[in-house]
Amino acid sequence: MPIIAVCPGSFDPPTEGHINIIERGLKLFDKVIVAVAVNSAKKNVFSAPERMDLLKELLKNKKNVEVDTFEDRLLVDYVRSKGARVILRGLRTIQDYEYEFQMALANKSLAPEIETVFMMTESQYSHLSSSLIREILALGGPAAGMIHPTVEKKIREKLKRR
Ligand code: ADP
Secondary structure, three states: OOEEEEEEEEEOOOOOHHHHHHHHHHHHEEEEEEEEEEEOOOOOOOOOHHHHHHHHHHHHOOOEEEEEEEEEHHHHHHHHHHHOOEEEEOOOOHHHHHHHHHHHHHHHHHHHOEEEEEOOOOOOHHHOOHHHHHHHHOOOOOOOOOOHHHHHHHHHHHHHHH
């Protein structure tokens, strides 16, 4: 049976840190589904379709990757509906750990057959988060090495219009 992993997240915007986790996941699993979470409570810069388009563009040369979205349902139900057995998440800091530990335990009790697999960030991405990048760009700073130039162009256009 092929092992399918779901890599869920906000990806607002997708960063080099996200792409690194997805690429490394593709070496371990037969398929990775990147699942853009739609959370109406969050004020996103990019809409879910825009985030999906960006991810598709960044991952267009990768095989065995699918970009999808999910809304208003438990992550474990979504994972099951895709025939997946793994939730793939990245870990950066101790703050990530506390949040992820709680989520992983909750998901385990909801769906014991699904495993959450954590991948430690690579050192050059350890400080990267979507929110930090949004802040740097909003204040006119450079984002080279943090996000792909395509993403940078799109986010700068957005910020200009605000
Ligand atoms: P969420 O809102 O669900 O945390 P994010 O888009 O912020 O969504 O992150 C999605 C996943 O990617 C999370 O597992 C997060 O820990 C991981 N991630 C984000 N940035 C990095 C990074 N720089 N290095 C490794 N993992 C990361």
